[in-house]
Amino acid sequence: METTILVKSSSRDEPYAVAVSSAESGLAIFCDCPAGEWGKYCKHKMAIVLADERILYDEEQRDNFSRVTKWISESGYPDLVQELRESEKALELAKKNVKNQKEKIARLMKEGLK
Template identity: 30%
Template sequence: MSNLLFSVRSSSSDEVYTLEAYRTGKGMRFSCTCPAGQVGSSCKHRMALLVGDVSSAIDVDEAAVADLRTMAEGSPILTAIEEIAAAEHEVERAKKALNGAKKRLGKAMMG
């Protein structure tokens, strides 16, 4: 499998970013030219493609998206994405619990 290239549109501007994935000795490298990607942070563009979300992709090549997922299998990247998804779920659960507690407090304060 050779290098995989993707183009995606920014959600906040007319910018188009290039994403490139290739195998390395440690698994894979997946880069993005967006501001977050350029400083080594995770970015929503790479995460989206890895989970099959092509909504911001330009000229989607479904085979390349499938190849990307195959390339990522066994790498720490998918594990980290699963950890992020679980943590985001917990944050949402905690927000709902907090809002409920605040409402109960408000009612209790009204006598």
């Protein structure tokens, strides 16, 4: 079964189409935006996965959106999103640690290191 949802675009007046396909092989999500055409991560697909209604092009998309968000909630996507959030937090911590180390090295270069 496949459902298509029209979503807002920040770069053009026409909507993009996000197609969600539910089959025995799993739940696949495609978008016809430039990133999506290359099979890349895009904000349109992610908004659908995150059930962000603000992405909907118009109110006529609401029924399809509800159907698809139910499929997604019953899939492994919520776990993947949680893993992504944890990775993003770890990345932010690593960036903070790198900044602190650079500041420490700069201070020691100025003050001297024995």
